[in-house]
Amino acid sequence: MRADIAVIDLRLRRRALLSYVVGMVLYALVIVVLYPQFKGDTSLDQLTKNGSTLAALVGATGSLTSPSGWLDANIYENFLPLIMLLITVGYGASCIAGQDEDGTLSLATILPISRRAVVLQKAGALTVQALLLAIATMGCILIGRQFDLSFPITHLAGLSLGVALLGVDFGLCAVAVGSITGSRGAALGVTAALAATSYLVSSLAPVIGWIRPARYASLFYWSVGNQQLANGLSLASVGVLSVVGAFLTLTAVAGFRRLDLR
Amino acid sequence: MTVVVSAEKLTKTFGSHRGIVGVDFMVTDGEIFGFLGPNGAGKSTTIRLLTGLSHPTSGAVTVFGLDPVPAAVDVHRRIGYLPGELALHPRLSGRHHVDFAAKVRGMRDRTFIDELVARFQVDLERPTRTLSKGNRQKIGIVLAVMHRPELVILDEPTSGLDPLMQDEFERLMRELVSTGATIFLSSHELDEVQRVATRVAIIRDGHLVVTDTVEALRRRAPRTIEFSFPRTVDPKPFASIEGVQVVAANGTRITLALRGAVAPVLRVAAELGPLDMVARPADLDELFRTYYRDQSADEPDDAR
Numbered sequence: 320m321r322a323d324i325a326v327i328d329l330r331l332r333r334r335a336l337l338s339y340v341v342g343m344v345l346y347a348l349v350i351v352v353l354y355p356q357f358k359g360d361t362s363l364d365q366l367t368k369n370g371s372t373l374a375a376l377v378g379a380t381g382s383l384t385s386p387s388g389w390l391d392a393n394i395y396e397n398f399l400p401l402i403m404l405l406i407t408v409g410y411g412a413s414c415i416a417g418q419d420e421d422g423t424l425s426l427a428t429i430l431p432i433s434r435r436a437v438v439l440q441k442a443g444a445l446t447v448q449a450l451l452l453a454i455a456t457m458g459c460i461l462i463g464r465q466f467d468l469s470f471p472i473t474h475l476a477g478l479s480l481g482v483a484l485l486g487v488d489f490g491l492c493a494v495a496v497g498s499i500t501g502s503r504g505a506a507l508g509v510t511a512a513l514a515a516t517s518y519l520v521s522s523l524a525p526v527i528g529w530i531r532p533a534r535y536a537s538l539f540y541w542s543v544g545n546q547q548l549a550n551g552l553s554l555a556s557v558g559v560l561s562v563v564g565a566f567l568t569l570t571a572v573a574g575f576r577r578l579d580l581r
Numbered sequence: 582m583t584v585v586v587s588a589e590k591l592t593k594t595f596g597s598h599r600g601i602v603g604v605d606f607m608v609t610d611g612e613i614f615g616f617l618g619p620n621g622a623g624k625s626t627t628i629r630l631l632t633g634l635s636h637p638t639s640g641a642v643t644v645f646g647l648d649p650v651p652a653a654v655d656v657h658r659r660i661g662y663l664p665g666e667l668a669l670h671p672r673l674s675g676r677h678h679v680d681f682a683a684k685v686r687g688m689r690d691r692t693f694i695d696e697l698v699a700r701f702q703v704d705l706e707r708p709t710r711t712l713s714k715g716n717r718q719k720i721g722i723v724l725a726v727m728h729r730p731e732l733v734i735l736d737e738p739t740s741g742l743d744p745l746m747q748d749e750f751e752r753l754m755r756e757l758v759s760t761g762a763t764i765f766l767s768s769h770e771l772d773e774v775q776r777v778a779t780r781v782a783i784i785r786d787g788h789l790v791v792t793d794t795v796e797a798l799r800r801r802a803p804r805t806i807e808f809s810f811p812r813t814v815d816p817k818p819f820a821s822i823e824g825v826q827v828v829a830a831n832g833t834r835i836t837l838a839l840r841g842a843v844a845p846v847l848r849v850a851a852e853l854g855p856l857d858m859v860a861r862p863a864d865l866d867e868l869f870r871t872y873y874r875d876q877s878a879d880e881p882d883d884a885r
């Protein structure tokens with residue numbers, strides 16, 4: 320399959336994407352470099368002691384001074400997913416619905432290329448962006464091994480894959496909503512609401528009993544919210560995130576086939 | 582003669598809003614088919630249905646005998662399309678757009694692209710956001726015809742072009758037709774359409790009000806007579822004459838559209854002592870305006 324549409328979309332997004340990646344890399348480097356100063360600070364662990372809901376709300380549970388706890392609480396359970404979703408949901412909402420609203424989508428849809436192929440190329444561009452951010456961040460974290468941050472590399476690679484799949488899934492959700500409604504606003508709004516709910520469920524599940532069963536419905540739980548850096552990304556997680564992505568892609572294709580374009 | 586485009590009872594509604602209703606027409610190969618109508622009449626809606634960008638609410642449309650929605654890839658390979666409101670990626674240059682379309686279309690021979698670029702003096706290097714509307718429109722023209730499509734669908738193609746480029750575009754349309762292409766030309770510019778089109782359809786409020794050859798329409802078109810009087814005159818005596826419509830009455834000047842014999846008009850005018858009279862031949866513009874203004878005005882049923 321050709322990738323001309325994906326290439327042109329990535330070209331259009333390259334400045335914004337580069338800015339997000341550079342910002343994330345700088346932030347991750349600061350977090351990594353600061354770790355030796357905090358690893359012996361037992362007062363930090365008091366924040367999450369006794370199941371603090373406030374700490375859980377910002378994605379901090381368990382020990383904050385362990386390498387995995389430090390990285391989870393400062394990067395992988397909050398800031399990186401946030402930046403990831405800004406990139407992928409933003410692109411997901413704009414790549415079909417947004418481009419249709421501004422009229423540029425017809426530059427592609429009037430060419431001899433099926434709507435299914437258009438969606439698949441957009442999904443490809445989405446995946447490239449998510450992987451770029453996840454890999455760049457992973458590179459910074461690997462530098463952290465020089466700053467007392469020790470953890471299995473396979474676990475880090477798994478977590479990076481998880482956060483990339485998280486971004487791809489929510490990005491595809493925005494693509495699907497945009498393909499069904501033709502509205503960039505609806506795509507952003509619905510996906511942002513789902514992502515916020517998913518985050519809350521995953522982050523509060525460890526400290527609020529009645530929410531705990533619902534964590535299985537949260538993509539955050541399957542990707543970053545189950546101590547993946549300490550335990551590794553499970554095959555079940557990869558399966559759930561992949562199946563959800565495939566379902567959203569099919570939904571987007573079906574919606575886009577029925578959409579009236581400008 | 583092969584039917585290239587066929588619309589049967591084609592209807593598109595947007596919720597409670599009218600789009601087009603029961604539109605019927607055919608376009609045959611090798612013709613320039615003019616599609617006229619005022620803004621908001623349903624021209625662009627019809628075109629989006631022809632191109633498969635939009636789905637009909639009811640009725641049927643075929644292009645090359647294919648339904649343009651499920652067979653979009655096959656149809657799009659054979660058509661070129663210039664939208665009425667061309668939107669280009671603002672940060673990309675014209676060359677990016679042309680290269681992208683050429684790659685997707687699998688074009689290796691770029692001779693015709695180069696010829697078009699030179700002929701229309703297209704600026705392919707600057708980001709399109711820095712180009713004037715006319716220069717962006719030229720990129721749209723290149724994108725629409727660069728692959729020598731069998732059917733070219735043009736929606737207000739000369740919008741923003743200067744008169745010299747409009748003439749050049751008119752020559753291009755004639756050349757494309759001479760090499761076997763069919764052109765569907767949508768416009769609200771009457772002069773442009775009547776100069777190049779062989780047949781014309783007029784759409785108004787979503788309904789097709791007439792489809793006929795330009796010559797037949799011209800034969801039906803009203804003549805225009807203008808009188809100047811030394812004093813203010815009442816136009817009512819003219820309005821009561823059969824086949825006469827008062828187009829403008831401005832105190833001492835009266836403009837009439839005349840379909841019947843001229844004698845009754847001259848008799849009424851003579852009694853009012855006109856200073857001057859100017860008569861123009863059959864005016865297609867006036868016929869179009871009549872259709873635009875009032876569908877019921879002299880609407881020939883057999884012309885639908």
